[in-house]
Amino acid sequence: MKLPSSFYLEHDACAAGRLLLGKVLVTDLDGGRTAAIISETEAYMGVVDRASHAFAGKRTARNEVMYARGGSAYVYLCYGIHHLFNVVVLDAGIPHAVLIRAVVATEGFAVMQQRRPQAGTTTGGPGTLTQALGIRTVHNGEDLAGHRIWIEDRGIFIPDEAIIVGPRIGVDYAGADAHLPYRYRIAPSHPIKP
DNA sequence: CGAATGATATACT
DNA sequence: GTATATCATTCGA
Numbered sequence: 001m002k003l004p005s006s007f008y009l010e011h012d013a014c015a016a017g018r019l020l021l022g023k024v025l026v027t028d029l030d031g032g033r034t035a036a037i038i039s040e041t042e043a044y045m046g047v048v049d050r051a052s053h054a055f056a057g058k059r060t061a062r063n064e065v066m067y068a069r070g071g072s073a074y075v076y077l078c079y080g081i082h083h084l085f086n087v088v089v090l091d092a093g094i095p096h097a098v099l100i101r102a103v104v105a106t107e108g109f110a111v112m113q114q115r116r117p118q119a120g121t122t123t124g125g126p127g128t129l130t131q132a133l134g135i136r137t138v139h140n141g142e143d144l145a146g147h148r149i150w151i152e153d154r155g156i157f158i159p160d161e162a163i164i165v166g167p168r169i170g171v172d173y174a175g176a177d178a179h180l181p182y183r184y185r186i187a188p189s190h191p192i193k194p
Numbered sequence: 195c196g197a198a199t200g201a202t203a204t205a206c207t
Numbered sequence: 208g209t210a211t212a213t214c215a216t217t218c219g220a
Contacts, residue, residue, distance in 0.1 A: 042215075044215080051215070052215090053215080058203095060202080060203070061202085062201085062202065062203085076201090076202090076215090077200075077201055077202090078201095078214065078215060078216060079198085079199070079200085079201095079213095079214060079215095079216050079217080080198080080199035080200030080201065080214085080216095081198070081199055081200080081216070081217070082215095082216050082217070084215060084216085086215085099215060101215090118218095124217090125216065125217070126215075126216075127216050127217065128216090128217075137201090168215075169215075169216095170214090170215055170216070171215060173213090173214080173215095174215095
């Protein structure tokens with residue numbers, strides 16, 4: 001069920017971004033257990049990617065986790081308000097990461113409601129899904145092989161034709177790299193079995 | 195469309 | 208050490 005560490009070591013950010021669609025992100029944090037199907041991801045392809053925090057090998061206290069071994073969680077605060085959750089892939093020293101941009105909640109609705117009382121809609125973006133799942137910057141560097149945050153394969157298969165590929169969102173500062181087809185999402189018409 | 199909101203990176207003294 | 212610009216966004220008008 002739980003993805004093996006080899007999954008994170010053997011795929012680069014693009015491959016992992018594609019393969020993580022349909023997988024289930026589970027958290028067991030304060031307040032209870034929640035789970036959600038990953039429905040949208042973005043790949044950040046390391047030192048050659050202008051949109052990545054690790055472009056040109058840049059290394060700071062914030063992005064240090066990107067250089068950790070695949071299977072680590074990279075969580076950081078964006079716009080002073082939102083916590084964004086990434087999955088680090090490939091070996092230590094190679095800063096590839098996959099941003100989880102949207103999920104479909106499957107378990108722990110009561111807990112999610114409690115965490116986001118004002119939730120008009122469901123988890124529509126990268127900043128709100130972390131709130132629903134209870135992920136905060138405290139969890140930066142968390143090992144996905146542990147028992148607080150992990151990803152499971154529950155046999156949900158997403159065929160290639162159900163995947164919409166497009167440019168990443170909110171990375172205009174990256175120049176030409178902003179147009180790269182590194183965003184993956186499950187077509188809204190594609191059924192997701194519970 | 196634009197304010198909110200605060201850590202972080204970067205460029206200074 | 209201090210100052211300032213910048214965000215991998217969201218929500219409400």
